[in-house]
């Protein structure tokens with residue numbers, strides 16, 4: 001369980017993180033989303049005891065990171081950082097980390113296999129690709145078999161196969177009762193991976209809810225082609241819908257497909273084509289963060 005309570009971090013006059021409150025609960029994968037510079041890394045660093053909050057509290061299993069007994073057995077983290085000893089092999093890196101954190105050395109080989117690095121285990125990590133480094137970072141986070149995982153932009157550098165692998169790994173972790181908090185600046189990248197979503201913009205949480213609710217809140221759009229687009233358009237608008245045009249095709253929001261069909265029937269216009277566009281997640285995300293921008297800009301000026 002992760003709990004952030006009124007967490008705030010100021011750097012001079014800039015409030016990098018402003019009164020952030022949300023939880024990530026066991027059994028679910030929580031996505032922490034924001035554009036570049038929105039405050040994700042600063043929040044995660046405060047959670048992991050690497051940056052001191054200006055005010056507020058961050059708890060892992062009800063305890064501050066610095067007060068955890070055996071932190072590596074309670075929380076595993078993947079943060080954006082270079083490899084400290086690029087000359088070491090992947091296996092040697094994990095062995096060293098296991099010894100440093102008190103994790104079982106016997107976990108190293110199974111973990112190399114779990115993250116798909118067994119063939120590259122003896123290669124220098126300095127020669128690893130970005131995707132391989134991400135896999136090694138995930139293995140390092142899992143060394144202590146912690147119930148809580150915190151990952152900052154772990155999908156960066158992963159190819160589609162790597163993303164599918166990460167998805168399975170995190171879902172398995174959540175299914176077995178673990179807590180996962182994962183950040184990204186791309187909602188589409190996380191859409192298949194997360195159960196809950198927290199959206200941060202200019203240091204402030206703008207949205208926190210199950211991902212299904214975010215989908216549900218997005219009105220889907222109908223694409224309709226009929227014999228008389230002008231007549232159809234007028235009939236839909238009279239019923240309260242918003243209608244845009246793309247050549248002969250009408251883009252209609254605010255109506256169900258059933259309503260649209262009935263209205264066309266009433267207007268005696270034959271329909272040739274009617275399809276529902278699924279909501280564009282990236283657009284919803286961008287709408288949420290851009291709607292928030294002016295207020296946040298004012299706060300910074302004050």
Ligand SMILES: Nc1ncnc2c1ncn2[C@@H]1O[C@H](COP(=O)(O)OP(=O)(O)OP(=O)(O)O)[C@@H](O)[C@H]1O
Nearest residue numbers: 011014016034035036037038039040041042043185
């Ligand atoms: N050590 C620091 N000193 C001063 N300002 C900082 C410091 N760390 C972060 N900031 C500022 O705080 C804000 C939030 O940065 P942060 O790195 O947390 O964002 P982010 O959402 O993780 O972005 P990205 O996706 O680019 O990593 C930015 O305006 C950044 O410039």
